[in-house]
Structure formats: structure tokens, C-alpha cells
Amino acid sequence: MRGRVLVCVFLLAGAAVCFAKDYSGWLKKVPQKDRVQVNPYAGQASAIAAGANLYRDNCAKCHGENAEGRRGRPSLRSDQVRNATDGDLAWILKNGQMFKGMPSWGGLPEQERWQLVAYLRSLNIPEPAAANPAGAAR
């Protein structure tokens, strides 16, 4: 199901307890005016490189070196992140989800948040073989 990640805890007895963790709540909070914001640095190699450095310094400890997610922190290579708009991602970076463990990055310059968004996008571009014809026409 979109936005749900199955988290399993393996017990010593070999049994597994699984529960669905839903990371999609924040998407419903993004105001339309923020959702439609356009990343001024989208696709720029220098912004992606700067975003990768910012990611390593600020985000990797929670979301993993390769953004694969770790210890209950979501992967940033998910369909949910792929389907979010640049504006959605900029919004969660600015506001965080304090009570769910995602800090606010409102203290960073706006330019750096957009560089992070450019970097996240670079991770989520589907492999050419997986691209569908409708997507290619965009």
C-alpha cells in the first residue's frame, strides 16, 4: 500500500512480529502553495553534488548512507518520496515532523534545502529500462 512500509521484528524464537508503519501523514499537511513550488536548482549537477554533501553531514545518520532507511527511519528511495513533488519535499525539510522524529531543517538556508531536494530526486530517477513511455513524454 502506498506510504506503508512493513517493519518486522524477529524474535529469538524465530517468530516475527510485523506491523505496518505509515510515513505518509505529513503529505496531507502540505499546503497547496508549498506543494507547487518549483526547485530552482532541479537537475543541476552542482546542486546535486552540494546536496549529497549536505545529506552525508545531516541526514545519513538517520536515513542511511545510501538513503535506504534504517532503524524505523524511512527509505528516501521509496515510491512515496518519488511521487512527492519537489515542493512537498522542501516543505518537510523546512518543517520537519518533530513528534515523529524528523527534525526541522528550517535553520538551513533555503538554497541548501533545494540542493537536498535536487539530491533526493537524483536518487529517485528510475533506471532507463524501467521508465515507461508515458513517463518519458514528460
Ligand code: HEC
Ligand atoms: C534524527 C533522525 C532524522 C534525521 C537526522 C533526518 N530525518 Fe528525515 N525523517 C526521520 C523520520 C523518523 C521520518 C519519518 C517521519 C514521519 O513518520 O512522518 C523522516 C522522514 C523524512 C522524509 C519523508 C519520507 C517519506 O517516506 O515520506 C524525508 C523526505 C526526509 N525525512 C528527508 C530528510 C533529509 C533530506 C534529512 C537531512 C537534511 C533528514 N531527513 C534528516 C528522521 C530523520
